Amino acid sequence: MARITYSGRQLMRAAQRYEEGLLDKVSDIVYETARLIKTEAQALAPVDDSSLKDSIEMKMLGKYNAEVTVSVGYAIFVEFGTGIYAEGPGGSRAKKIPWVYYSEKLGHWVTSSGIKAQPFWGPAVDAGSDYFKTEMRRLGL
Incomplete structure (x- = not known):
């Protein structure tokens, strides 16, 4: 030893x-x-x-x-979703679904109910x- x-x-x-x-x-x-x-x-x-x-x-x-x-x-919206698909804390807080917005990228109006997470x-x-x-x-x- x-x-x-x-x-x-x-x-x-x-x-x-x-x-x-x-x-x-x-x-x-x-x-x-x-x-x-x-x-x-x-x-x-x-x-x-x-x-x-x-x-x-x-x-x-x-x-x-x-x-x-x-x-x-916009990262938080990608992570948790938006509109009827919102999965984050508190879920969806959208006041009006669907909603309409103008997309500069597409060049026209778009109707959306949200995006999935x-x-x-x-x-x-x-x-x-x-x-x-x-x-x-x-x-x-």
């Missing part, structure tokens, strides 16, 4: 190296989680003119803090959460 002994200073240095290595791994997990959320959201986002997909961005705000954002204003954000965040929890458990945290 081998016997290993550490002096107080050796033990402190070993513990410090272990802590630094562990913190680096945690930082990597934070980065990979944010990257996973971004790529999943982009993969699930419906594509019309790619502005929704292109608006999904990720940035690190330090070693242990990341932010993934969607910058187009096309979730891209929630599933991406769920996948990121699962990844983060799995990886942190592997580290024993």
